[in-house]
Amino acid sequence: MTGWRAWLAALLVGLLPACARADEAPACPPAPVVPIAAPRLAAAIAGGEEVRIVALGSSSTAGAGASLPWRAYPGRLxxxxxAALPGTAVTVMNRGAGGEDAAHMLGRLERDAVAERPQLVIWQVGANAALRSMDRDSFRSFLRQGLLRLRVAGIDVVLMDNQRAPRIAARPGHRDYDTMLAEAAAGVPGVVLFSRGALMDAWAANGVPNEAFLISDNLHHNDRGYACIAEAISAALMAGLPPGTPAQRR
Structure with a gap:
């Protein structure tokens, strides 16, 4: 090996630990794990089938604010x-589109969700409705239509409510949309709520402010925010598996 090549090789080896550290997001604060029961997903795992999940949503599903596309929460999830299901094929499809509200997502629901034949859809919706003060009755109607379509297709659904972000908090009545999501999850069989708002409240109660998980636009998550959301959803899905499934036996 020539002198300059040896120097370059030594430099690259020296940089590897720093690159690895740069890719690691800070640890996530403690937060309660609320199990998510997803029967279709559990059956696929128990039967050795491919696990297929569609992440449907707007910009905080697409990954606005992430330093790389795979660092959005669907890729992290x-x-x-x-890692939690060794030997199981797992695909999480990112079907986030920035700027969309419930009406836009309903319009592409068949193509981007149902047609993919997932066992589970994680539907993040409501942030743009809150930012635009969308008519409440219209939001409720679009949401219910979407949920009924997914359930008729035999798909489990997780609704994800809004992040704790200054730009959302500044909108009058922004919590109304979270309330409608919670009511829909409670009222439609096969639908569960993953409360991102409650998760961020728990992080804040453990001494890490909401801003630590957001980029400078005061709305979208940073890499740490996406990584911690993925960690929380993964833990909730694993905790929701019935006793005796392969993942629970490990």
Whole structure:
């Protein structure tokens, strides 16, 4: 090996630990794990089938604010579930589109969710409705239509409510949309709520402010925020598996 090549090789080796550290987001604060029961997902795991999850939503599903596309929460979730379910094929499809509200997502629901034949859809919705003060009755109607379509297709659904972000908090009545999501999850069989708001409240109660999980636009998550959301969803899905499934036996 020539002198300059040896120097370059030594430099690269020296940089590897720093690159690895740069890729690691800070640890997530403690937060309660609320189990998510997803029967279709559990049956796929128990039967050795491919696990297919669609992440449907707007910009905080697409990954606005993430330093790389795979650092959005769907990519992080796929990696966590693969680690938790060795030997199981896991695919998490990112179907987030920035700027969309419930009406837009309903319009592409068949193509981007149902047609993918997932066992589970994680539907993040309501942030743009809150930012635009969308008519409440219209939001409730679009939400119910979407949930009924997914359930008729035999798909488990997790609704994800809004992040704790200054730009959302500044909108009058922004909590109304979270309330409608919670009511829909409670009222439609096969639908569960993953409360991102409650999760961020728990992080704040443990001394890490909401801003630590957001980029400078005071709305979208940073890499740490996406990583911690993925960690929480993965833990909730694993905790919701029935006793005796392969993942629970490990």
């Amino acid at each position: 796929e990696a966590r579930l693969r």
